[in-house]
Amino acid sequence: MHPGSHLPHYEELDDFLSGTMVTDVSNAISRMLKQIDAQNKNLQKQLTTATQRINSIFDTLKKHIDAQARVLTSRLSELIDAKISQNSRIRDELVTAELDFEHMFNRAAKIRSNSSAGAEALEEILHLYNNISSNYINNPNYLRALDARSLDDAVLFNNKAINFRLDNIMAATDTLFSEIDNHFAQVPALRYEEFSGTSVFKLRSVASFNTNHNAITLGAMAYVPPLDLLLTGGTEGSIKVWNLQDLKMLSQEAAHKSDVLRLQYILQKDMVVSASKDGEVKLWKIINQALNLVGNISYDNAAIFALHYLPVGNLLATGGEGNEIRLWEMVFAGAEPRSQLIKTESSRIDSLCRLDHASYLIAGTNSGTLLVYRYDATRHQLMYRLAGHKKDVFAMDCDQERSLLVSGSDDGTILVWILRERDGECLRRLKKEGTTIRSLVFLYEKEVVLTTHGDGFIRAWNTEKGVSCGSYLNDSNGGVVCRLAEQGNQIVSAFTDTVKIWSFY
Secondary structure, three states: OOHHHHHHHHOOHHHHHOOHHHHHHHHHHHHHHHHHHHHHHHHHHHHHHHHHHHHHHHOOOOHHHHHHHHHHHHHHHHHHHHHHHHHHHHHHHHHHHHHHHHHHHHHHHHOOOOOHHHHHHHHHHHHHHHHHHHHHHOOHHHHHHHHHOOOOHHHHOOHHHHHHHHHOHHHHHHHHHHHHHHHHHHOHHHOOOOOOOOOOOOEEEEEEEEOOOOOOOOEOEEEEHHHOEEEEEOOOOEEEEEEOOOOEEEEEEEOOOOOEEEEEEEOOOOEEEEEEOOOEEEEEEEEOOEEEEEEEEEOOOOOEEEEEEEOOOOEEEEEEEOOEEEEEEOOOOOOOOOEEEEEOOOOEEEEEEEEOOOOEEEEEEOOOOEEEEEEOOOOEEEEEEEOOOOOOOOEEEEEOOOOEEEEEOOOOOEEEEEEOOOOEEEEEEOOOOOOOEEEEEEEHHHOEEEEEEOOOEEEEEEOOOOEEEEEEEOOOOOOEEEEOOOOOOEEEEEEOOEEEEEEEO
């Protein structure tokens, strides 16, 4: 635009260059920055108040509800952190705009004249002023977005509903927690917003179906690549076989007398292994799209929480209630196979994982300690212990090439470890304490670990930078997650009795 179009402004050039306009702009931006600072202080104050209220409410409940209080507090903390992060980004934008404006003003003041350079400088600074005014100071959408960062304490807590539930607490503890959790989810200012990660990662639901299991827990799900089948195990003891092309159930087997806790497909043996709370490990072949029992291992009625196949030595590792890990020879001749017995200092083995090239077996325990063993077909040796978790470790996965281990615990932490010859080292702590973690999968080529939580979310974490890079809401709490193919771009999750298939990119 030609400078002549701004001739009316030239009459006010002395007032403009004397600093009146830049003072007005700076004052307006300063007011907005003060508003952001006040909101951040208010958010922190509300987090403290909310934590106190939540703890006060749940102090009246039984001990097993304490974990739910920590989940709720952790979730609110994450939401407050997200709001403060958004405010920080707005602050950065405003500070940058203010600095640009002052720079342009100073430039115009230095070349103050009727020369073409002065006209161009005035043109630029007027254009910048209009930009700042329309995009920030006088932009109703921007101001509404800024106001939305503030949280109204009155809408966070429905005291009447809480008091009503507390009067009937012994009969309705689960309902209380569910209603409070849903209440937070319905407050617009508290809806979860994705953290900005350091790398692009997106997870998209592409299909879902209902299994009609009572529930699917821990690791009761397995993918069979050669047949493109999915196996699910329920707390009622059944195992179901699903065709992933049309999401139809092909067969069902009444496999166990109690909860199916773990399922694993062993590619090297073309065999499925199941472990249950009833104390039995069963081996199956898939024939005509149905499970056929080919072996059975009794565990003296002790619940089996962990199993893992070890190619080196052709062994099946199992563990559960009690301080023992057993390494079973995968050779059957009509009788129960021979086994090595590993005595541990823990009272329960929650999970098992392997690192092939070093012949390491890693055991997650109820104390939070990870035990790293070297093994072969005839012997085993405890190499070292990894301390970092405080509670049960039910979830582990490895990157075989880099000797990396990711572990998730009921204390809410996700730890990334490097496993060496004589020791291991924690490289990254991905989450502060807060909610139980029962399942995870390490997408090592993406530097991402996906975790399921007790609050109905699948969360994605960047393992290289140690930050959240996504959160995806499911239909219910808990959850199991596994990968559909070693190098594929799909995972599958199960929450209660609903299975979802996700694509990532």
